[in-house]
Amino acid sequence: MSQKKILIIDDEPDVAVYLETILSTNNYRAYASYDIKSAMEQVENIRPDLICLDIMMPQETGFSFYKRLRQKKEYDSIPVIIISGAIDNGEFEFRKYVSDESIIPPEFYLEKPVVVDDYLEKIKSLLN
Amino acid sequence: MGKQNIKNTVTQIDKNTKEQIYEELYQQVPFNVAVIDRNFNVVDANNNFTEYFGQWENKKCYDVYKKLKKPCADCPTGEVFKNGEPVVADSVGIDQHGRKTHYVAHVFPIHNKDNDKIDYVMEMTRTITETNRWQQEYQILFDRVPCYVTVIGEDYRIVRANEAFRSNFEDALGKHCYKVYKRRNSRCPNCPAAKTFKDGKVHRSNQIGIGKGNKEIHYQVSTSALMRGSGNVAHVIEISNDITELKRLENRVIEAQRLSAVGQTVAGLAHSIKNILMGLEGGKFIVSLGLTKNNNAMINQGWEMLERNFDKTTTLVKDFLSFSKGRLPELRLISPTDLIKEIVDLYKDIAAQSNINLCFEIDSNIKQAPLDPAGIHTCLTNLVSNAIDACLMAERKGTQVVIKAYEQGDKLIFEVIDDGSGIDYELKQKIFTTFFTTKGGGGTGLGLLTTRKIVQEHGGKILVDSKEGSGARFRMEFPRKRLFSLYREREV
Numbered sequence: 001m002s003q004k005k006i007l008i009i010d011d012e013p014d015v016a017v018y019l020e021t022i023l024s025t026n027n028y029r030a031y032a033s034y035d036i037k038s039a040m041e042q043v044e045n046i047r048p049d050l051i052c053l054d055i056m057m058p059q060e061t062g063f064s065f066y067k068r069l070r071q072k073k074e075y076d077s078i079p080v081i082i083i084s085g086a087i088d089n090g091e092f093e094f095r096k097y098v099s100d101e102s103i104i105p106p107e108f109y110l111e112k113p114v115v116v117d118d119y120l121e122k123i124k125s126l127l128n
Numbered sequence: 129m130g131k132q133n134i135k136n137t138v139t140q141i142d143k144n145t146k147e148q149i150y151e152e153l154y155q156q157v158p159f160n161v162a163v164i165d166r167n168f169n170v171v172d173a174n175n176n177f178t179e180y181f182g183q184w185e186n187k188k189c190y191d192v193y194k195k196l197k198k199p200c201a202d203c204p205t206g207e208v209f210k211n212g213e214p215v216v217a218d219s220v221g222i223d224q225h226g227r228k229t230h231y232v233a234h235v236f237p238i239h240n241k242d243n244d245k246i247d248y249v250m251e252m253t254r255t256i257t258e259t260n261r262w263q264q265e266y267q268i269l270f271d272r273v274p275c276y277v278t279v280i281g282e283d284y285r286i287v288r289a290n291e292a293f294r295s296n297f298e299d300a301l302g303k304h305c306y307k308v309y310k311r312r313n314s315r316c317p318n319c320p321a322a323k324t325f326k327d328g329k330v331h332r333s334n335q336i337g338i339g340k341g342n343k344e345i346h347y348q349v350s351t352s353a354l355m356r357g358s359g360n361v362a363h364v365i366e367i368s369n370d371i372t373e374l375k376r377l378e379n380r381v382i383e384a385q386r387l388s389a390v391g392q393t394v395a396g397l398a399h400s401i402k403n404i405l406m407g408l409e410g411g412k413f414i415v416s417l418g419l420t421k422n423n424n425a426m427i428n429q430g431w432e433m434l435e436r437n438f439d440k441t442t443t444l445v446k447d448f449l450s451f452s453k454g455r456l457p458e459l460r461l462i463s464p465t466d467l468i469k470e471i472v473d474l475y476k477d478i479a480a481q482s483n484i485n486l487c488f489e490i491d492s493n494i495k496q497a498p499l500d501p502a503g504i505h506t507c508l509t510n511l512v513s514n515a516i517d518a519c520l521m522a523e524r525k526g527t528q529v530v531i532k533a534y535e536q537g538d539k540l541i542f543e544v545i546d547d548g549s550g551i552d553y554e555l556k557q558k559i560f561t562t563f564f565t566t567k568g569g570g571g572t573g574l575g576l577l578t579t580r581k582i583v584q585e586h587g588g589k590i591l592v593d594s595k596e597g598s599g600a601r602f603r604m605e606f607p608r609k610r611l612f613s614l615y616r617e618r619e620v
Contacts (some may be wrong), residue, residue, distance in 0.1 A: 012406070013405060013437060014407035014411070014433045017414075018407070018409065018411075019411065021410070021414055021417065022413065024242075025417065030293060031189065036611075072303070085398065085399035085402030085406075086399055087402055111402070112402040112403060112405070112406045113402060113405040113406040113408075113409045114406070114409075116413070
């Protein structure tokens, strides 16, 4: 069985490396992008099976990437987990930031710092 | 020849003509004239009197003048009959239309032919109602005007104080203004009244005084000269607006903004801490993995992550403390040139190592300014450090950072200009918001926020002008008037 490809988008390299290492030690193929521009290129190049996305990033926010992703038919079914420090106890008011009802919310939200088991469990549930 | 003619004319006036002249004088003199006998009967009066007080025949003087049924308590007429000496008195009566009237009465005795008895008195009254009304209106205006008004003499003693002043400050009359306004024992520095005594011009300033019950009173004072004939300023009138309430409201608005900023700041701080925690967790995870696998490369990688995130914690705490300091700028008269040279010295090696040309352009006529040296130093180091980062991000060789200082009208301008990576529109909207950083893990997002805070504390503003890919110009503007006003306030 081929390894599932997961793209991690976070402007904090240490965070990205951490999430990447967890995945690679659990038999996933992980990729990292530190900004939205290169993330979009990565999506086109590697066609990931799942995306872990940070929200608060300098040049463009995670929402801007998420909206573009969902608006492209070829990528609109890629599951997304939002991993951010802005999430409070797993709760996040998605509609406060993305009011367009045609854009469906992401599959999961995870608060930083992530609990490794929780992170892996969410990924597993989405990829199976 | 002429004199002769006049003399001749005078001698030609006969007794009848003379009586006619006296009668004419009696009628036309601009006074109300009445003749009163010992029983207070008005026995004669001129036309002015009749027009003013109305019909007087067969009436007592107190009835005509004051519409009373019995003689007045302080009757000047009775006094003249008694003492035989003229009397001048001011009094309040009622005219023929029932209006209250203020007048000055000159009362003269009219002796009999043998000059041994006073049969009548002549009472000449001049109304001062209008003058009195103006005086009263001015008094009301002086007392009730909603600001503090005092008149001070050359010895700085208060000679007049209005009601508002009297009710808010301690007893004032005869005391030194600095004692009453500020409980000082000597004249205040930058005293606006002293300036007015010196040049006769209007001077204004903001002051803080101590009122009754030791209440702090903030006021804006304006001093004007009260000139006397010679042109010397003998008195100065001080008119002050109480701005204590305004200051209180201003402080409340600042406090509300501060609380709102505290909310944003705490949320931003939590976000930054969570990222650092995640980096620490990551370092711990990778070190642990490296130990399990006996993989030195992994151990080193994890250890570096731990070190980096501990450093970030230190930087965040330092930046946060610096940002949270709610202090007023410690203004001192300093040279902007010296300050810029210090910054260039500080960064020249770092810039050179990255092949960045760091230089400065300072206007030759730049003057000293009241600035907080530490605060402006922080602002310039933040801006120069950002500019160097922007040059590094440009990934081009031969980039440049220029620090400029010049005067523009009333403003002192500092600029930090780079030809680095520049900032796009979306970014410009966010750069002054809490915890925003373009440096990923390298920044805390507090630098520009702290810079803006310091500039605003100096009464200035910070502007950014940039396009993505074509560098950036950060401009700090400090209006000199505002700087000096803050400087004086601090001195007071």
